[in-house]
Every structure is written in C-alpha cells, then in structure tokens.
Amino acid sequence: MAETMQFDLVSPERRLASFKVAEVQLPGAEGDMTVMPDHAPVITTLRPGVVRMTGPEGTQRYAVTGGFAEITGTSVSVLAERAMLAEPGNREAIEKHLEEAREQARTAAGEHKDMAEVLVADLAQLLHDMV
Amino acid sequence: MPSLKDLKNRIQSVKNTRKITKAMQMVAAAKLRRAQDSAEAARPYAERMNAVVGGLAASFGGSDNAPRLLAGTGQDKVHLLVVMTSERGLCGGFNSSIARLARQHAQKLLAQGKTVKIITVGKKGREQLKRDLSSHFIAHVDLGDVKRIGYVDAQKIARDVLARFDAGEFDVATLFFNRFQSVIAQIPTAQQIIPAHFEAGEPSTTLYDYEPSEEAVLADLLPRGVTTQIFTALLENGASEQGARMSAMDNATRNAGDMIDKLTIVYNRSRQASITKELIEIISGAEAL
Numbered sequence: 001m002a003e004t005m006q007f008d009l010v011s012p013e014r015r016l017a018s019f020k021v022a023e024v025q026l027p028g029a030e031g032d033m034t035v036m037p038d039h040a041p042v043i044t045t046l047r048p049g050v051v052r053m054t055g056p057e058g059t060q061r062y063a064v065t066g067g068f069a070e071i072t073g074t075s076v077s078v079l080a081e082r083a084m085l086a087e088p089g090n091r092e093a094i095e096k097h098l099e100e101a102r103e104q105a106r107t108a109a110g111e112h113k114d115m116a117e118v119l120v121a122d123l124a125q126l127l128h129d130m131v
Numbered sequence: 132m133p134s135l136k137d138l139k140n141r142i143q144s145v146k147n148t149r150k151i152t153k154a155m156q157m158v159a160a161a162k163l164r165r166a167q168d169s170a171e172a173a174r175p176y177a178e179r180m181n182a183v184v185g186g187l188a189a190s191f192g193g194s195d196n197a198p199r200l201l202a203g204t205g206q207d208k209v210h211l212l213v214v215m216t217s218e219r220g221l222c223g224g225f226n227s228s229i230a231r232l233a234r235q236h237a238q239k240l241l242a243q244g245k246t247v248k249i250i251t252v253g254k255k256g257r258e259q260l261k262r263d264l265s266s267h268f269i270a271h272v273d274l275g276d277v278k279r280i281g282y283v284d285a286q287k288i289a290r291d292v293l294a295r296f297d298a299g300e301f302d303v304a305t306l307f308f309n310r311f312q313s314v315i316a317q318i319p320t321a322q323q324i325i326p327a328h329f330e331a332g333e334p335s336t337t338l339y340d341y342e343p344s345e346e347a348v349l350a351d352l353l354p355r356g357v358t359t360q361i362f363t364a365l366l367e368n369g370a371s372e373q374g375a376r377m378s379a380m381d382n383a384t385r386n387a388g389d390m391i392d393k394l395t396i397v398y399n400r401s402r403q404a405s406i407t408k409e410l411i412e413i414i415s416g417a418e419a420l
Contacts, residue, residue, distance in 0.1 A: 010179065012282040012362055014172035029351075030342050043183060044342035045351045068352060070183060070339075079179055081282065081355070 005037045006075040007053055009062060011083055017062070021055035024076050026069050035071050042071045048119050050086060050126055051078055061086040063094050063126055065119075086126070098123040135405065138398040142391060149387035155221065156380035163314070163373035169280070170311070170366040177363050184356040185329035187349045198346075200293075200353045203326030204302045209246040211301040212237060213292065213324075215308040215364060216256025217372040218275045223379030225309060225317065225372055230259040232319040233307045237264055248301055252288065252365075269300075280369050285362035292361075293354055296325055308364040309371035315378050317371035322364065324357050 007024060009017040024035045027049025046069055051062045067080035082097070084090045101123055105116035133141070191197040214233045216226045233256070237247045249264060251257040252272040260268075272288055274280070292304060304325035309317040322328075341348045 008175075010176045012173055012176045012285075012359060013169065015175050028342055029347075040340060041338065042340045042342060043348055045348055067355075068183070068348065070179065077179060079176055081286075 003037065004055065005073075007055070008075070008077045009051070009083055010077065010079050012081060016083055017053075017060070019055060019057070021053045021076070023054040025050075025052040026076075026078070027051065027064070028069075035076055038073045039071050041073065042069075044069055044071070046078070046080070048123060048126075051080075051083070063090075063097075063123075065097065091127070094123065094127060098127065135398065135402060138394060138401065142394045142398065145387050145390050145394065149384055149391070152380045152383040152387060156377055156384060159373045159377035159380060163370060163377055165279075166366065166370035166373050167311075170363075170370050173363065173366055177359050180352070180356055180359045181329050184327075184349070184352050187345065187352065188327065188329055190345070191349060198350050198353055200296070200325060200357070201327050201349070204299070206302045207245070209248065209301040209303075210240050211292070211295070211304040211325075212247065212249045213288070213304065213306045213361075214249060214251050214256045214260065215306065215368045216251070216253035216259075217368075218253050218255065218273075220255055221379065222372055222376035223382075225375035225379075226253075226255040226259060228317070228319045229307050229309055230256050232321060234260065234264065236305070236307070236321060237267070250288075250292070269295075280365050282358075282362055285358055285365055288365075289354065289358035289361050292325070293357065301325075306361065306364050308368040309375075311367050311370040311374060314374040317375055322360065324360050327353055327357060329356065 004020040004022050007017065007019060007021040008015065022036070026033050026035060026044070027047050029045040029047055032049075033044070046064060046067050048065045049063075051064050053060050062080075063084045063086050064078065064080035065082040067078065069079070070077045084093050084097075086094070098120065101116055101119045105113060105120050108116050188201055191201060212233055214229060216229050220226070233249075237249070240247050247264075247267045248269045249260065249267045250270045250272065251260065251268065253274060254271075257268070257271055270291060272291075274284060277284055295301060296304070303323065306320075306322045306324050308320060308322075310320045312318055
C-alpha cells in the first residue's frame with residue numbers, strides 16, 4: 001500500500017499547496033471525512049471549514065470557503081474559492097471573512113440566508129479552534 | 132514653407148511624443164508579463180474545474196432532470212450579451228474588434244426578432260456600443276479601480292448574471308472577450324456560458340462516487356464553473372489588452388521615429404538653402420562694390 005499520496009490545493013488565482021501527504025481531513029458536505037492513500041475515487045463538495053493535511057513534513061491546516069475535492073487512490077485535489085493557511089498571521093484575514101459572512105447573513109434572503117448563517121457558525125468555530 | 136524655428140519645434144514635439152509612447156510600451160510589456168503570469172497561475176483550477184464539470188455535464192446531457200443552468204430554459208428568446216472591454220484606450224483595435232463582434236451578434240439576433248440585453252464590462256466598449264445599442268444596456272461593471280483582476284471581480288459579475296438568470300430575465304448568455312494568442316494577435320471570441328457549455332475533455336476512466344449525490348454536486352459546481360469561465364475570460368482579456376497596447380505603442384514609437392527622420396531631412400535642406408541664399412547675397416553684394 002502506498003504510504004503517501006499527492007495533495008493539491010488550488011484556488012482560482014493560483015496553486016496554493018502541492019506536496020505528498022499521508023492523510024487529509026476534509027470538511028465534506030455530508031460530514032468530515034479523512035482520506036488516506038488508496039481511498040475509493042470520490043468527488044465531494046466541501047462546506048466552509050478546515051482542511052487538515054498530515055504528511056512527512058508535519059501538519060498543516062487551511063481555512064477553506066467551500067469548493068470541492070476530487071479524490072482518487074493516489075491523489076487528492078481540493079479546489080477552493082478561497083483558502084487561508086490557518087496560522088496566527090492569517091487570523092485577521094479569516095476574521096474579515098467572518099465579518100463578510102455575517103454581513104451576508106444579515107442582508108441575504110431565503111435559502112442564501114440559511115447558507116450564510118451556517119457559514120458564520122462554521123467560521124466562528126474555526127477561529128475558536130485556532131486559539 | 133515653415134521657418135527653421137517652426138521645424139525645430141515640430142521635431143522636438145515629435146521626439147517628446149516618442150518618449151511617451153516608448154514608455155507606455157514598456158509599461159504595457161511589464162503589465163503583460165504580469166497578466167500572463169496570473170493567467171498561467173489560474174490554469175490548474177480552471178482545467179480541473181472544466182474536467183470535472185464537463186464530465187458530470189456529459190453524463191447528464193439530455194436527461195430530463197438536468198439542472199436549468201445546464202439544460203437552459205427551453206427557450207431562445209432573450210439573449211444576454213456580456214461584453215468585456217478595457218477601461219483605457221490607446222490599445223489599437225482591441226476594443227473596436229470586440230465591439231464589432233458584439234454589434235454584429237446583436238444585430239443578427241435583433242433581425243431574428245429576439246430580445247437583446249447587454250451588460251458591459253469596461254468603459255471603452257460601453258462608449259462604442261452606446262451609439263446604436265444603448266437602449267439594450269441593462270448594467271455596467273466598472274473595473275476602473277481594479278489594479279489586478281481577482282476572482283472576486285469575476286464573482287461579482289457571475290453573481291449578477293446568475294441572479295438575472297434565476298429571475299428569468301434571459302434564456303441565453305454569451306461572453307464577448309479577446310482571447311490572447313500572442314502580442315500581435317488577439318482573437319475576438321464569443322463564448323456561450325448559459326446554458327452552460329463545457330468543452331468535452333477526454334471521458335474520464337475513473338468511476339467516482341459522488342457526495343452528496345451526482346445531481347447535488349453538479350448543481351453546486353455549475354455556478355462555480357460559470358464563474359471560472361468568466362474569470363478566465365477576464366484574465367485572457369486583460370492579457371490581450373496589454374498585448375494590444377504594447378504592439379500599438381510599438382507602432383506609434385516607430386512612426387514617430389520615421390517622422391523625426393523626415394522632418395530632420397526637411398530641416399537640414401532648408402537650413403542649407405538659407406545658408407546658400409545668404410552666401411549668394413554676400414557675394415553679389417561684394418561684387419557690386
């Protein structure tokens with residue numbers, strides 16, 4: 001069994017991360033999932049949350065704002081509209097993002113409002129986790 | 132016959148113009164490199180997105196439960212044209228070629244008795260289309276303050292377009308932009324984005340599981356796919372604009388050089404003529420004594 005797989009994190013503007021990992025945790029639409037090498041091929045949508053990779057070089061966490069993940073046995077590609085490395089230096093950016101989500105939750109209506117409210121809750125949790 | 136002083140002033144002013152166009156050319160070259168870099172950096176996302184959505188869309192093609200964004204409204208009455216041009220001029224035929232293509236398209240649709248609605252992105256195209264199509268304008272996106280095109284700009288446009296589609300304001304949406312081929316060649320392109328159309332890549336051999344479900348994934352990804360197409364178009368357009376400006380300014384610099392050469396010859400000739408004239412006057416004056 002392969003011990004590592006290729007992990008790519010891509011945003012529309014550029015490729016953010018690309019390296020070998022042993023394990024990836026994804027905030028799947030149906031609940032969090034952990035992907036390890038030789039996982040069955042899956043395409044899943046992501047809700048905003050934290051992507052966590054564990055590889056030979058340690059653990060990294062990214063805050064992503066939704067998107068989707070393409071999983072094959074040998075690689076994981078996460079396509080996120082925005083992704084921020086969860087580290088103290090990005091705290092401000094994530095907080096700003098939370099503000100935007102709150103604003104949207106206030107102004108949007110119907111289905112969009114519900115979605116925005118879920119996003120606010122998730123992001124608040126994310127910031128809380130970072131401490 | 133202009134005096135020597137006039138000629139000298141003229142040469143100086145053309146030289147100043149040449150300096151400016153030369154500087155603009157170099158600025159455009161630097162910006163072009165940056166624009167190409169961001170287009171390059173955006174490629175992995177767009178390719179993956181198109182492959183996944185294209186694969187999904189192909190498997191849904193023609194089926195009844197395909198999302199409206201993919202299947203269309205079933206009508207072909209109201210067309211939305213999204214015309215992307217630049218915010219600044221001095222870039223050769225860049226804006227005219229997009230405007231021409233959009234105008235032709237609009238006139239063809241109008242002749243067929245269809246309704247045309249236009250969203251303009253960038254002020255130059257709006258100015259050019261204003262003359263005969265201003266009654267069809269429904270919105271304008273100003274990118275004048277945007278230094279570097281980001282995904283948020285594409286999202287803003289996409290959100291507007293998708294909201295209008297959901298509200299039933301149009302049946303078919305087409306993007307007009309310049310596809311970047313090289314510095315001297317930009318191809319005005321019309322691309323249909325709604326009903327969503329993805330270039331069919333190679334059919335994927337892997338059988339994927341879909342979470343939550345194939346329909347849900349497709350419904351979630353289609354708007355993102357449309358946004359990505361708009362973003363790609365914006366980037367292509369940005370690179371094309373700088374390429375067009377660069378070659379236009381290169382031309383202008385060369386023309387200014389030619390003009391300086393011509394004026395210098397005229398200047399030297401008339402200087403020589405005036406010296407000869409003076410000599411003749413002195414000599415004939417001396418002979419008369």
